[in-house]
Ligand SMILES: NC(=O)C1=CN([C@@H]2O[C@H](COP(=O)(O)OP(=O)(O)OC[C@H]3O[C@@H](n4cnc5c(N)ncnc54)[C@H](OP(=O)(O)O)[C@@H]3O)[C@@H](O)[C@H]2O)C=CC1
């Protein structure tokens with residue numbers, strides 16, 4: 001039986017625990033709230049996220065002790081939003097992940113350092129790239145809970161690890177495929193959240209599907225320009241880990257990033273949108289990191305710039321959409 005640590009108690013962590021435990025891996029599940037652990041042990045479901053999913057406690061072991069969870073596992077999945085990762089794992093010694101395969105389920109970056117999660121683990125915890133995987137692909141936790149057909153891509157420089165992790169995930173409603181473009185899909189997963197936010201803003205302002213379609217096609221060019229500058233490699237950007245994930249996030253009713261953007265377009269402040277959502281829209285943090293990172297690369301990124309200006313420079317969403325409107329073809 002594979003022993004897997006899952007760090008995080010939100011919706012994506014809950015969906016991954018469902019998939020992996022139903023396939024009979026032993027899950028050591030770290031949640032930050034002791035009350036959630038107690039609730040799970042008593043009632044067999046997460047009280048606050050995807051609470052309709054019930055777990056078999058023969059396979060799912062919830063804990064509040066992070067060090068013990070990591071120590072007991074061969075694979076460690078990080079599933080807390082990027083902005084909180086540093087804090088979440090700060091109590092662990094720098095050697096805690098030695099010999100483990102790290103799997104980032106996070107579609108966000110480390111604020112301030114403006115780096116990918118895998119780069120952060122390599123730099124601060126000495127985890128070699130060969131011992132890292134990322135989970136990508138168009139997949140909303142809510143649809144996993146409903147057992148709707150979904151597709152995941154596991155990125156890694158080590159295709160043996162990626163293949164093994166795919167086997168752990170595959171089931172009746174999840175197909176999983178390996179891919180060697182670890183950094184490309186990690187960056188793309190971050191950037192699609194920014195674009196989904198832009199789509200939500202446009203929708204909130206009253207733009208329709210015609211404009212959104214042009215936004216998304218321009219976004220693919222923007223993503224390609226950025227990836228080519230930062231991580232040049234031949235990649236098929238119409239694959240589901242790239243275009244597919246952008247589409248689901250830009251169009252789905254479940255998308256946090258689109259919902260957040262929609263509220264901003266309708267006139268909410270950032271604070272009130274965050275308060276109302278009660279979940280995390282990674283694009284809010286990511287746009288700052290990508291914008292700052294791009295000061296080095298100087299790629300033409302009009303959509304990212306617009307979202308940054310709206311969220312961090314308090315420029316009116318209507319003004320920024322007018323600029324994009326003129327720029328798009
Ligand atoms: N949801 C999805 O469908 C998918 C999500 N992802 C990615 O998974 C990652 C996790 O997101 P997701 O599960 O959706 O998150 P949710 O929005 O469902 O839940 C928020 C999570 O963030 C935690 N949190 C909130 N505030 C803080 C804080 N100040 N310090 C520490 N932790 C905090 C919450 O902990 P608590 O409950 O204890 O407050 C909870 O675990 C993200 O990178 C997301 O992009 C990837 C694919 C699909």
Ligand SMILES: O=C(CO)COP(=O)(O)O
Nearest residue numbers: 138139140254255256257
């Ligand atoms: O990455 C996701 C779906 O693939 C989740 O996107 P949201 O965080 O916008 O809901």
